[in-house]
Amino acid sequence: LAAIALPAQAADKVYRLKMAETWPSNFPIFGDAPRNMAAMAEKMSNGRLKITIDSKNKHKAPLGIFDMVRSGQYDMGHSASYYWKGKVPNTLYFTTMPFGMTAPEQYGWFYNGGGMELMEQVYSQYNLLSFPGGNTGNQMGGWFQKEINSLEDLQGLKMRIPGFAGEVLAKLGAKPTNIPAGELYTALERRTIDALEWVGPSLDLRMGFHKIAPYYYTGWHEPATELQFLVNQRSWNKLPEDLQEILRVAMRTAAYDMYIQSYHASAENWQRMKQEFPDIQVKSFPAEVISAMRKANDELLAEKAAQDPLAKQIIESQTAYMQKARVWTDISDKAYLNSLSAQ
Amino acid sequence: MFLLRLESVINRFSDLLGKVSAILFVLMLFNVFYDVIMRYLFNDVSIGMQELEWHLFAAMFMLGVPYTLKVGGHVRVDLIYERLSGNQKAWIDLAGTLGLLLPFCLLVGWYGVGFAREAFELGETSGDPGGLPYRWIIKAVIPFAFFSMAISGVGLLLRSINTLRGHHPVAHYQPPSH
Amino acid sequence: MIGIVMFFVALVMLLAGFPVAFTFGGVALLFGVFAEGPDMFAFMPFRIQSIMENTVLMAVPLFIFMGIVLQKTRLAEQLLESMGKLFGGVRGGLAISTVLVGALLAASTGVVGASVVAMGLISLPVMLKYNYDKSLACGTICASGTLGQIIPPSIILIILGDVLGIPVGDLFKAAVGPGFVLIGVYVLYILIYTWLKPEAAPSIPMDADVNSKREQYGKALKAIVPPLALILVVLGSIFAGVATPTESSALGGAGALLLALLYRQFSWKMVLDSATETVKVTAMVFAILLGATAFSMAFTYTGGDYIVEEVLSDLPGGQMGFLLLSMLAILVLGFFIDFVEISFIIVPILAPVADALGIAPLWFAILIAMNLQTSFLTPPFGFALFYLKGVAPPQVRTVDIYRGVMPFILMQVAIVVSILLFPDFYGLS
Numbered sequence: 001l002a003a004i005a006l007p008a009q010a011a012d013k014v015y016r017l018k019m020a021e022t023w024p025s026n027f028p029i030f031g032d033a034p035r036n037m038a039a040m041a042e043k044m045s046n047g048r049l050k051i052t053i054d055s056k057n058k059h060k061a062p063l064g065i066f067d068m069v070r071s072g073q074y075d076m077g078h079s080a081s082y083y084w085k086g087k088v089p090n091t092l093y094f095t096t097m098p099f100g101m102t103a104p105e106q107y108g109w110f111y112n113g114g115g116m117e118l119m120e121q122v123y124s125q126y127n128l129l130s131f132p133g134g135n136t137g138n139q140m141g142g143w144f145q146k147e148i149n150s151l152e153d154l155q156g157l158k159m160r161i162p163g164f165a166g167e168v169l170a171k172l173g174a175k176p177t178n179i180p181a182g183e184l185y186t187a188l189e190r191r192t193i194d195a196l197e198w199v200g201p202s203l204d205l206r207m208g209f210h211k212i213a214p215y216y217y218t219g220w221h222e223p224a225t226e227l228q229f230l231v232n233q234r235s236w237n238k239l240p241e242d243l244q245e246i247l248r249v250a251m252r253t254a255a256y257d258m259y260i261q262s263y264h265a266s267a268e269n270w271q272r273m274k275q276e277f278p279d280i281q282v283k284s285f286p287a288e289v290i291s292a293m294r295k296a297n298d299e300l301l302a303e304k305a306a307q308d309p310l311a312k313q314i315i316e317s318q319t320a321y322m323q324k325a326r327v328w329t330d331i332s333d334k335a336y337l338n339s340l341s342a343q
Numbered sequence: 344m345f346l347l348r349l350e351s352v353i354n355r356f357s358d359l360l361g362k363v364s365a366i367l368f369v370l371m372l373f374n375v376f377y378d379v380i381m382r383y384l385f386n387d388v389s390i391g392m393q394e395l396e397w398h399l400f401a402a403m404f405m406l407g408v409p410y411t412l413k414v415g416g417h418v419r420v421d422l423i424y425e426r427l428s429g430n431q432k433a434w435i436d437l438a439g440t441l442g443l444l445l446p447f448c449l450l451v452g453w454y455g456v457g458f459a460r461e462a463f464e465l466g467e468t469s470g471d472p473g474g475l476p477y478r479w480i481i482k483a484v485i486p487f488a489f490f491s492m493a494i495s496g497v498g499l500l501l502r503s504i505n506t507l508r509g510h511h512p513v514a515h516y517q518p519p520s521h
Numbered sequence: 522m523i524g525i526v527m528f529f530v531a532l533v534m535l536l537a538g539f540p541v542a543f544t545f546g547g548v549a550l551l552f553g554v555f556a557e558g559p560d561m562f563a564f565m566p567f568r569i570q571s572i573m574e575n576t577v578l579m580a581v582p583l584f585i586f587m588g589i590v591l592q593k594t595r596l597a598e599q600l601l602e603s604m605g606k607l608f609g610g611v612r613g614g615l616a617i618s619t620v621l622v623g624a625l626l627a628a629s630t631g632v633v634g635a636s637v638v639a640m641g642l643i644s645l646p647v648m649l650k651y652n653y654d655k656s657l658a659c660g661t662i663c664a665s666g667t668l669g670q671i672i673p674p675s676i677i678l679i680i681l682g683d684v685l686g687i688p689v690g691d692l693f694k695a696a697v698g699p700g701f702v703l704i705g706v707y708v709l710y711i712l713i714y715t716w717l718k719p720e721a722a723p724s725i726p727m728d729a730d731v732n733s734k735r736e737q738y739g740k741a742l743k744a745i746v747p748p749l750a751l752i753l754v755v756l757g758s759i760f761a762g763v764a765t766p767t768e769s770s771a772l773g774g775a776g777a778l779l780l781a782l783l784y785r786q787f788s789w790k791m792v793l794d795s796a797t798e799t800v801k802v803t804a805m806v807f808a809i810l811l812g813a814t815a816f817s818m819a820f821t822y823t824g825g826d827y828i829v830e831e832v833l834s835d836l837p838g839g840q841m842g843f844l845l846l847s848m849l850a851i852l853v854l855g856f857f858i859d860f861v862e863i864s865f866i867i868v869p870i871l872a873p874v875a876d877a878l879g880i881a882p883l884w885f886a887i888l889i890a891m892n893l894q895t896s897f898l899t900p901p902f903g904f905a906l907f908y909l910k911g912v913a914p915p916q917v918r919t920v921d922i923y924r925g926v927m928p929f930i931l932m933q934v935a936i937v938v939s940i941l942l943f944p945d946f947y948g949l950s
């Protein structure tokens with residue numbers, strides 16, 4: 001009897017995982033993804049997998065997720081890979097890259113083009129597993145107080161634009177500036193800075209930037225920002241195989257759900273912004289500026305590839321995959337939209 | 344006599360930290376001022392200089408805490424405390440240091456060591472263009488400051504012991520906060 | 522449950538008179554280690570780092586420095602005295618000036634620690650010199666110092682905008698009216714109080730050797746102009762977009778040094794002395810933040826946030842009923858936890874309920890902001906009280922401060938109630 005009862009008991013055992021997210025509590029879209037994931041995992045496992053989520057307001061370490069999951073203070077995290085580039089430079093490539101892939105292309109790279117394997121290679125050294133955690137879709141290039149008509153206009157442009165994209169702009173004479181999130185609105189309104197990038201209509205609306213800046217530039221620097229689920233390797237190993245699979249599926253589904261939700265929220269919010277402020281001017285950078293930014297971007301990537309063999313491997317893998325996928329994008333979605341606008 | 348001498352050695356250490364903090368503050372003031380002037384008059388921004396602002400700021404207040412403990416600048420709720428005799432005050436400080444201050448500072452300091460070591464081993468740098476390298480230095484300020492608080496706490500402990508043993512005049516046991 | 526016990530233990534321990542910062546930290550350690558084991562404290566370095574990186578808080582030492590330099594060069598004293606004289610025979614002129622200077626400081630920054638400490642350094646000694654009632658002086662400073670929370674720009678409003686999803690600009694605009702009402706009520710209170718009790722706030726005697734009133738005004742103006750110009754530079758630099766609020770505090774610090782130079786009071790020794798003094802006060806303020814972050818960590822990680830959530834989500838319905846109860850809850854919680862915790866932990870629980878009841882978000886936000894401002898003043902955990910005690914001369918006792926803030930707390934509550942009853946008057950419905 002005991003021999004029969006034991007496996008049943010083991011199957012009923014409840015596994016509790018603690019997850020920390022970078023976002024504050026009630027943060028729309030970004031914060032919905034981990035909650036959606038946790039709810040699915042619990043349901044699919046019939047209550048055997050329970051995941052609690054602590055937001056930034058509780059752990060106070062939005063950019064400490066990497067360390068806290070690594071050390072096992074939390075079993076899981078929800079964040080974005082490029083936040084860790086100061087700690088582990090090669091984590092930069094698994095969120096989005098300027099002039100890189102669009103979301104469908106990038107998902108293709110992750111799941112079928114070797115992206116997941118490369119990400120594992122980077123993260124496994126730190127006893128971490130990393131999974132795609134939801135995509136924002138194409139991010140807007142940001143809110144500008146002045147028009148950018150030439151390379152000259154980038155000279156001395158004070159812009160809040162963190163990370164790698166900031167490096168690209170800095171190469172062209174712009175001045176990336178750090179401003180705390182709480183002071184951004186005031187800084188842009190009073191022109192302490194000339195421009196800033198946030199996300200896109202999905203999250204820009206609540207910041208109110210559209211009320212104080214006339215130009216909304218289209219994106220170039222974050223064509224497909226993918227968030228990230230981080231899992232501590234030991235916590236993962238402790239899970240039975242079926243729960244590992246449930247967790248994997250829940251994370252993948254939640255990521256996809258967030259992509260859709262972002263798309264929807266951007267459409268809704270953009271409609272609202274345009275209704276309330278019909279004078280917002282949507283602009284794209286002129287060809288001269290785009291090609292200079294592209295050149296700067298390529299040079300920076302070449303530098304990174306020269307410094308580190310794994311970085312070289314990742315960059316080459318991404319470039320090769322994008323070339324292949326882009327040909328298809330061009331004759332499918334792009335051709336379709338072009339044919340419509342040509343009418 | 345040994346305890347008295349130890350107390351004065353610790354006091355000198357705390358005073359030194361106070362001097363360092365004061366200098367860090369002046370540097371920070373000039374740093375922020377310089378950044379504003381450069382941006383407004385010369386349209387020039389440096390992320391490295393911007394980051395240096397909070398590095399100086401953080402080191403300044405963290406190292407200032409042990410110094411402030413030594414000079415009696417930390418605020419107390421003195422509804423009752425102010426009516427006590429010097430000896431009674433000394434007992435409260437003795438118990439508070441042993442039961443509250445030392446365990447707190449030593450534990451946080453201990454976890455701070457691992458925190459700083461992690462940054463050192465990863466070779467952590469700023470994630471922003473032109474940011475500062477060697478993040479472990481500012482992170483190491485946390486354990487250093489908390490261990491210094493513990494040392495200053497030992498100074499307070501010795502002060503209360505030496506007072507109870509009659510080596511300090513009881514009448515003005517606690518230095519005025521200002 | 523542990524969280525509740527922890528509160529009361531902290532309360533009792535604080536009364537023993539050991540430094541507040543380390544009492545918070547030590548009590549957090551006792552309860553945290555007991556409930557969760559020592560590993561909880563591995564979170565502390567992360568929490569400390571988030572304080573270290575908070576550049577908005579950088580305004581604290583910079584404004585303190587400005588205050589200390591103005592004090593050391595006696596420019597602040599002259600400013601306040603002259604303003605007091607300008608009010609001529611009006612009793613309580615110094616207190617009214619304090620409110621007005623506090624309002625100016627409030628409009629340039631939203632950092633309570635900085636304003637209270639700067640005002641404590643600048644105007645408390647002057648009021649005491651002219652034999653003001655200690656309680657009146659302390660209450661006025663604490664209340665004026667917290668004005669920065671409601672008068673834009675303000676950190677509470679920025680955080681609330683974020684939490685409630687309201688554009689910060691709208692919140693700033695909405696807060697102007699209530700802010701002015703608050704200033705008006707403070708001034709009115711001081712006038713009435715000193716009319717009833719003249720000896721509490723003696724008017725500053727006019728200089729005997731000056732005959733003409735015009736000359737008197739001229740002299741006063743001369744003393745007012747330089748420091749006032751400094752404050753206007755600080756304000757102006759923010760409004761002109763030269764600097765962020767944090768940076769403008771550095772302009773204030775540098776400007777104070779410039780004034781010292783102009784008035785031949787400058788020396789490197791003065792700078793270093795002021796810096797040392799600044800370090801002392803800053804460390805006092807930040808040590809409390811360090812202890813409080815440990816305390817709130819132990820509170821939330823031992824399940825305190827869930828208890829609060831449970832209680833609040835069961836509040837009975839009805840717009841007025843909900844508003845009254847939630848405001849009361851925030852006020853009471855404000856006795857214990859700091860406003861950032863409340864904004865991030867409590868407000869998200871209340872917001873959906875308010876939304877469902879059809880309460881205008883701006884109205885709700887301003888009510889909360891007003892209420893949180895009050896929480897800075899409420900003993901025993903009111904941060905403004907700690908900060909003022911930290912810089913007050915020894916003859917000012919905790920009791921004086923507690924007694925002094927009581928009427929101001931009542932006024933605040935009255936205004937919250939008036940916003941509750943007459944949102945139209947404030948343009949908030």
Ligand code: NA
Nearest residue numbers: 139197198199
């Ligand atoms: Na972005």
Ligand code: NA
Nearest residue numbers: 627630672674
């Ligand atoms: Na303000």
